[in-house]
Amino acid sequence: MRFMERHWFDVGAGLGIVLIIWLAFTASSMTTLTLVLWLSLLSLFAHQVEEWRWPGWFPGMLNVVLFRSDDPWRFPLNVRSGLAVNVGVGWIGYLLAALLAQNALWLGLATVLVSLGNCIARVLTPKERKRLRAIVEYLKPAHTHFVDLVEPLPTVLPDHWEIGVSEVGVTTFAH
Numbered sequence: 001m002r003f004m005e006r007h008w009f010d011v012g013a014g015l016g017i018v019l020i021i022w023l024a025f026t027a028s029s030m031t032t033l034t035l036v037l038w039l040s041l042l043s044l045f046a047h048q049v050e051e052w053r054w055p056g057w058f059p060g061m062l063n064v065v066l067f068r069s070d071d072p073w074r075f076p077l078n079v080r081s082g083l084a085v086n087v088g089v090g091w092i093g094y095l096l097a098a099l100l101a102q103n104a105l106w107l108g109l110a111t112v113l114v115s116l117g118n119c120i121a122r123v124l125t126p127k128e129r130k131r132l133r134a135i136v137e138y139l140k141p142a143h144t145h146f147v148d149l150v151e152p153l154p155t156v157l158p159d160h161w162e163i164g165v166s167e168v169g170v171t172t173f174a175h
Helices: 002-029 032-052 058-066 079-120 126-150
Strands: 161-165 170-174
Touching: 002 032, 002 079, 032 079
Parallel strands: none
Antiparallel strands: 161 170
């Protein structure tokens, strides 16, 4: 248990490498939705390594900035709570979403939204913001594709029209 408390993110990196190898052999036989969800799990592993190992400043930053902790590496986000949340909820949720795919679309959507939230809910330097914009642009097709898989093209006669306006731009969609 002590090993996992201190190295769960390293184990995740190892699982990510195994997942890459497995996907190299099996991805062509998967549905697109299933592949997107497996890749989402892979992105979770990479994200956790970035937060906890390299550069690894996330626990200290969260404890100091959000929780105003006197001992930023011990309380309240520590190795045990990080293990519980990230492995107990994250790995299991993302794994179940990938395994169940079409049979649990709600779970797949939840994991995709959590991944998107991980991109947004961060204090970033200008250099990191530039990298994040590049990553979001790169990953946008995967998130968009997930939505397209769940809700295919609109019917010939739309029954309502959606419009979305944000800093990113304007989108419209007829249903």
